[in-house]
Each structure stands twice: as structure tokens, then as C-alpha cells.
Amino acid sequence: xEDVEQSLFLSxxxxxxxxxNCTYTDSSSTYLYWYKQEPGAGLQLLTYIFSNMDMKQDQRxxxxxxxxxxxxxxxxxxxxxxxxxxxxxxxxxxxxSARQLTFGSGTQLTVLP
Amino acid sequence: DTGVSQDPRHKIxxxxxxxxxxxxxxxxxxRLYWYRQTLGQGPEFLTYFQxxxxxxxxxxxxxxFSAERxxxxxxxxxIQRTEQGDSAMYLCASSQGVRTPEQYxxxxxxxxxx
Numbered sequence: 001x002e003d004v005e006q007s008l009f010l011s012x013x014x015x016x017x018x019x020x021n022c023t024y025t026d027s028s029s030t031y032l033y034w035y036k037q038e039p040g041a042g043l044q045l046l047t048y049i050f051s052n053m054d055m056k057q058d059q060r061x062x063x064x065x066x067x068x069x070x071x072x073x074x075x076x077x078x079x080x081x082x083x084x085x086x087x088x089x090x091x092x093x094x095x096x097s098a099r100q101l102t103f104g105s106g107t108q109l110t111v112l113p
Numbered sequence: 114d115t116g117v118s119q120d121p122r123h124k125i126x127x128x129x130x131x132x133x134x135x136x137x138x139x140x141x142x143x144r145l146y147w148y149r150q151t152l153g154q155g156p157e158f159l160t161y162f163q164x165x166x167x168x169x170x171x172x173x174x175x176x177x178f179s180a181e182r183x184x185x186x187x188x189x190x191x192i193q194r195t196e197q198g199d200s201a202m203y204l205c206a207s208s209q210g211v212r213t214p215e216q217y218x219x220x221x222x223x224x225x226x227x
Contacts (some may be wrong), residue, residue: 004155031214042117042204043156043218050214088155092214098169099211100146103155 002022004104006089011110018076020107022089025070029091032065034074034100039084046074046087076109117219119205125225126195133191134222138207143187145163145175147180147215149173150202158217162188 003025012018024032030051035043049056049072056063062075065097076083085109090101118137126132138145143164148156159178161169162183164202173182177196192199201223209215 019148033216035128035218040223042119043217044221045217048214078126080120080206090155091209097145097163098158098161099208100161101156101216102158105153105155105167106227112165 002033006087006104006107008105009110011107011112012043012079013112014079014081016079016113018073018083018109019075020087020089020109021058021083022072022074022104022110024072024091024102025091026093026102027070028094031069031092032063032072033059033088033092034063034072035088035089035090035103037088037106043088057111070101071079078113079109081113082112084109117205117217119203119222121222122220123223123225125227128197128226129189129194131193132195132224133189134203134224136188136190136205136219136223137138138187138205139209139217142217143185144208145182146206146208147188147190148204148206148218149210150221151200151205156204159190162220180190192224195224197226200224200226 033048034046060077086106090103145162147159150156162182179195203220204221206216
């Protein structure tokens with residue numbers, strides 16, 4: 001079955017880099033995602049990576065994918081206080097027609113001044 | 114703003130009452146999803162529409178839950194005889210097509226059952 005796991009908390013100093021890690025189990029997943037959720041809000045799509053890629057960079061965000069180990073990471077460069085939020089990793093199911101996402105429990109990122 | 118919208122944003126109801134939520138997807142997105150998110154967890158898939166057809170339902174979608182997308186545009190999610198365990202954030206998402214990987218989420222409807 002599908003399962004996505006993330007560490008629960010991460011704390012960094014403003015200006016440092018943050019690295020949020022995720023492991024997934026579904027080797028047939030074609031897309032893997034990172035979403036950001038601020039308190040009381042919906043999920044904001046940050047970025048996604050196709051499974052045949054190793055890396056994707058988008059401004060301050062770098063996604064690394066190790067398909068052999070089923071490990072995904074999100075690096076945020078020059079982390080700011082506005083980056084404090086919960087970050088969710090998700091994989092897209094290729095079983096059935098829905099292509100729904102399976103999410104981890106989220107990593108609470110706290111940026112300290 | 115052309116994002117996914119949901120209404121209401123918050124709903125407080127007494128146990129046993131019926132509630133209905135609405136989702137307006139991004140224009141021309143033919144795929145629409147409902148997810149449920151409980152405190153401290155990631156969203157979990159409930160159901161999926163391709164245009165007006167409801168094609169998949171999760172085991173989480175008990176028979177007290179019903180969803181519709183009558184004209185392939187907006188969707189409604191109704192919960193009958195609400196229970197305290199139904200308290201959660203209900204999220205709607207839309208995407209353009211199977212070859213388009215982006216799924217965009219709305220702000221959610223926070224349901225509290227007292």
C-alpha cells in the first residue's frame with residue numbers, strides 16, 4: 001500500500017538552509033509533491049518532481065529525489081520567518097483513474113530570528 | 114482570484130444535523146477532488162469527479178456522505194446525521210487533466226460538530 005512518512009518538527013535559524021525529508025513506499029508513483037500549509041489555511045503547491053528526475057530547482061527551493069531509496073527532500077535556501085509553516089510531502093497514486101495524492105503527516109518548520 | 118474557492122470557511126453544527134459544503138474549482142479544470150484533514154495529519158482522499166461523473170470513492174466515505182458535481186463545474190459535499198468524529202477540515206482540489214500533475218487546493222471548510 002501507499003505510505004508517506006516525514007519527521008514531525010524542524011527548527012532553523014533565519015538565513016540558514018532548511019532540509020525537510022520524506023520517504024514513500026509506492027514505487028509506481030510518477031509525481032512527488034511538496035505543499036505548504038499555514039495555520040487555518042489550505043495547501044499551497046510549492047513544487048513537484050517527475051519520478052525520472054533526480055533534482056529540480058525553483059528559486060530558493062531544491063527538490064532531490066532518490067528513487068532507489070524512495071527518499072525525497074526539500075531544501076529551502078536562506079530560510080525566512082515567513083517560511084514557518086507545515087510542509088507536506090505527497091505522492092500521486094497511479095492506481096485507478098483518480099490519481100489522488102497520498103500525504104505524509106507534515107513537518108512543522110519553525111524559523112527562529 | 115481564479116483559485117479554488119470553498120464555502121463556508123467555517124461551520125459549527127450540532128451532532129445529528131446535516132451540513133453541505135460547496136467547492137468551486139479553477140475554471141476549466143475537469144478533475145475535482147475532496148479530501149479530509151484531521152488535526153496533526155495530512156489530507157486523506159475522499160472522492161473524485163471527472164467532469165460530472167463521480168468515479169472513485171475512498172473507504173473513508175461512509176454512506177452518510179454524498180457528493181455531487183451536477184454540471185461538471187462546482188461540487189457539493191453533504192454529510193447527513195453528523196457525528197463528532199466528522200469534525201475536520203474538508204479540502205477541495207482541482208486539476209486540469211491526468212497529464213497535468215498540478216493539484217490546486219482551496220482554503221478548506223473547517224467543520225466542528227458539538
